[in-house]
Amino acid sequence: MSFLAHSLATLAFFAVVGLTIIGALIAVGARNIFHNVLGLALSLIGVAGLFLYLNSPFVALMEILIYVGAICIAICFAIMLSQPLYLKAPPRSLLKTLGALLGAGAVFAFLALLTRKTTWVAAAERSKDWSVTTIGHYLLTNYVLIFELVSLLLLVAMLGAIVTARDGRSSS
Amino acid sequence: MLIFNQLETYLYLALVLFGIGLYGVLSRRNLIAVLISVELMLNAASINFMAFNRFLAPHPAVGQVITLFIMAVAAAEAAIALSIIMAVYRKLKSISAEQTTELRG
Numbered sequence: 001m002s003f004l005a006h007s008l009a010t011l012a013f014f015a016v017v018g019l020t021i022i023g024a025l026i027a028v029g030a031r032n033i034f035h036n037v038l039g040l041a042l043s044l045i046g047v048a049g050l051f052l053y054l055n056s057p058f059v060a061l062m063e064i065l066i067y068v069g070a071i072c073i074a075i076c077f078a079i080m081l082s083q084p085l086y087l088k089a090p091p092r093s094l095l096k097t098l099g100a101l102l103g104a105g106a107v108f109a110f111l112a113l114l115t116r117k118t119t120w121v122a123a124a125e126r127s128k129d130w131s132v133t134t135i136g137h138y139l140l141t142n143y144v145l146i147f148e149l150v151s152l153l154l155l156v157a158m159l160g161a162i163v164t165a166r167d168g169r170s171s172s
Numbered sequence: 173m174l175i176f177n178q179l180e181t182y183l184y185l186a187l188v189l190f191g192i193g194l195y196g197v198l199s200r201r202n203l204i205a206v207l208i209s210v211e212l213m214l215n216a217a218s219i220n221f222m223a224f225n226r227f228l229a230p231h232p233a234v235g236q237v238i239t240l241f242i243m244a245v246a247a248a249e250a251a252i253a254l255s256i257i258m259a260v261y262r263k264l265k266s267i268s269a270e271q272t273t274e275l276r277g
Binding site: 006013021024025037063067070071078079081103105111120121126134135137138153154165 | 174175176179180182183184185187188189190191192193194195196198199200201202204205207208209211212215218219222223225226227228229230231232233234236237239240241243244245246247248249250251252254255256257258259261266267268
């Protein structure tokens with residue numbers, strides 16, 4: 001019974017990982033910008049699944065709500081308001097692609113080496129309290145500065161976005 | 173030892189996601205595509221935080237709070253970036269990173 005549950009969980013984990021990686025590849029590789037956004041949404045749903053595996057259903061829901069529900073939709077609006085999709089994109093130059101591959105590969109190799117060489121030490125005493133109540137408590141006591149800062153940041157970003165995007169259509 | 177109960181699995185996964193995102197930032201010319209790649213990199217960082225939170229941290233609320241902070245900052249960043257892209261498109265009629273060279277001396 002336990003073995004069956006474990007293999008099912010492992011299978012679902014691989015599905016989630018595949019979703020994340022394939023979505024990311026579509027988000028970067030596809031030529032059509034709209035396919036890029038859909039790939040991003042797919043990848044973010046996969047990341048939400050990973051958060052479920054990391055014991056945090058609350059953050060997983062927030063990931064879907066904020067990233068898939070808000071940011072991807074906002075990007076869709078920006079795509080529809082900007083360059084028409086039927087315009088052909090200029091072909092990619094091979095040299096620049098190789099350069100980007102080289103740069104990203106170098107950083108990737110460095111970080112992989114770093115991850116492999118480091119021995120991770122867990123904290124001596126670890127709390128077992130994973131409830132959402134505790135997160136809310138922390139947000140309004142120890143991390144209330146972060147909470148307030150985020151509110152202020154979102155307000156300023158909203159005002160800034162309105163002021164920046166309004167420019168050029170005030171003539172009506 | 174199950175594969176989804178190991179810290180390294182998540183670290184390497186985040187690493188792959190970060191690498192893909194970095195490649196996108198470096199290679200794409202459409203400004204919206206660059207923004208999408210940046211979102212991927214931010215998500216890789218979030219996965220790292222959540223993994224350390226799950227396996228190493230003394231209290232499990234801390235990593236989740238930081239991940240929420242990253243999400244809020246990403247939302248603000250996306251709003252600002254998209255409005256800048258709209259302004260650039262109105263001015264230059266293009267959102268290619270190679271056309272936006274007005275600041276070149």
